[in-house]
Every structure is written in structure tokens, then in C-alpha cells.
Amino acid sequence: MQPNLNMVIDQVGKDKGIDREVLVETLKQAIVTAAKKTFGAHFELEPEYNEETGCVDLFQIINVVEEVEVPGREISVDAAAQHGLEAEVGDELLFQVFYRPEDAEKAEEQDGKYGELLALKTHGKGFGRIAAQTAKQVIIQRVREAEREIIFNEYKDRKGELINGIVRRFERGNIIVDLGRTEAILPVREQVPRESYRVGDRVVSFVLDIDRAARGPQIILSRTHKGLLVKLFENEVPEIYEGIVRIESSAREPGARAMIAVSSRDVDVDPVGACVGMKGSRVQAVVQELRGEKIDIVPYDEDPARFVCNAIAPAEVSRVLIDAENH
Secondary structure, eight states: OOOOHHHHHHHHHHHHTOOHHHHHHHHHHHHHHHHHHHHOTTSOEEEEEETTTTEEEEEEEEEEESSOSSBTTEEEHHHHHHTTOOOOTTOEEEEEEOOSGGGHHHHHHHHHHHHHHHOOOOTTOOOOHHHHHHHHHHHHHHHHHHHHHHHHHHHGGGTTSEEEEEEEEEETTEEEEEOSSSEEEEOGGGSOTTOOOOTTOEEEEEEEEEOTTOSSOOEEEESSSHHHHHHHHHHHOHHHHHTSEEEEEEEEETTTEEEEEEEESSTTSOHHHHHHOGGGHHHHHHHHHTTSOEEEEEEOOSSHHHHHHHHHTTSOOSOOOOOSTTO
């Protein structure tokens, strides 16, 4: 006896966060795949989920034509009339396929009545092990795709943000980070050479990209991107978050040093002082998160010559030569 699938679908939908309709469609697709594996790929089969019985009902579609070219998919008007069916050219006839063990008597009766017409001998022909395995693979694959779609929709708007996670494992130098709902990857190229992690360590990363086509974790993180520096300052400095102080430019040598150029929209707010904080508390919080990376904060100036002088201070500048054409 096939179990009622309503409870199974509801439970899987609840556990995986997948819409019921998606699971029902997946189940229907799996049954058709298994049926074609058992009966033949040339048959036209239509699945329908029966909410009352909690089973997938399967139907064979037969087209009425003048001249039969594909037996099992087409019949002539004369053949239909011989079997007591009233049909015209262009009509579609629907016959239920009795594939479940408990429908053996109905299958035998239908084979006796329409066996030659349908060319589909269903009696004693349940889904074999290979067909059942195929159906299982279809369901697993579709559930994975649905899960990935949910994760993509959840994280697609978080690109360019900071995210907290826990180091779970290491794969060929890449760090797999647990974000709670899903896993992300911190590739070797996006890791700071002097930083080392152990399983269970907390890691703050910059969401570099969400790769929809990736086979493994599809959220790609970075610890080397200069966006990590900018976002950390946004978190620590309320004036930056509110837009009073703006980070005009930033640069990093990951693990060694970094620099940000800041400007202020309010003449009463010192942009450098706001980023440094009381006794250096704000900048020190960022330095600590970047594992000791040295950070310079310089005032931005629209005049390139003045900006260069600010950037290389406290070095004394004798003169600045600017090639305006080549920037």
C-alpha cells in the first residue's frame, strides 16, 4: 500500500522551507520519469496529484488521427469505434494508467479491454528498482534546486554587505563558513595570508558575490576586499552611516596596511576625528577586526596636489607634478 503523500509533502515543505506546490510538481515529474523508464519514453503521459488519496494519478494521452504513425500515442477513428469509443480526428482521449500494486485488478481489466489500443501493458508491471531510483533522484535534485533558489532569493540583496559566520570546515584551502541557514565559501584568493582560522572561530566577511550557477556553496565571501574596510567603518562611525562623513576613496594591502580618504558635509564635523573616535576607539575597533592591519585616515581634497600631500603625510612634499591627461 502506497503511503498517503500529503503528510510527507507537508513535513518536507516545513523542514526545507519549500512551497507545497513545488513539491507536488516535483513528485508528478518524478512519477512520469519513472513511468517512461518502465513503459517506454514514446508514450505521452500526464500526471495529476489527487489531494483526497494523497497519490499521483497517471493518465495516458491518445490523439485521434486519420493515419497512425506512432502507436501508443495515436489511434485512428476506426480503431476507436471498434473499441466502443466515439471520437473524431483531433480529439484527445485520456486513459488512466494503473501502476500501483493495489490497482492490479483495474490494470488487468483495462489491459483486457483496451490493451491493443493503448499498447501499454500495465498489469504486473510495477515500477522496478531502476525506475524507482530514477524517481528518487529527480525528487532529490528538484528539492536541492528549490533550496538553492530560496537561499539565492534570501541573500541576493545582501551582496556588498558584512556577514557573520562560523568556520565549519576546510576544503582544498577554501574555508566553508556556516551562516545559519546555509553555508558560504571564503576562497583562498579572498583570504588574508597572515590570518589563520580554526573550526568554530567567528569570522566577519564581505559578501563578494552570490553565484547562482555554483555547485557547492553559492555565497562567496572575502576578507581582502576593500569593501570590508568601508563597511567596518560604517558600523563603527555613526557619522558615516548617516552620510555626514563620506569615505571618498579607500585602498588596502590586505593584512599589512590600509588607507581611507574622508570628507565631511558638515563644516562643524571633522571627518578624520569622527573616524578616529575618542582616544582612537573607533579606528582601533576596525584594526582589531582586521587583525592588526595598520589604517591611515586622511582628509580628502578635490585638488589632486593637496590630496597627494595629505595622503603621504607626514612626509614633506617639495613639489607635485600632475599628468592631467593620463590621470
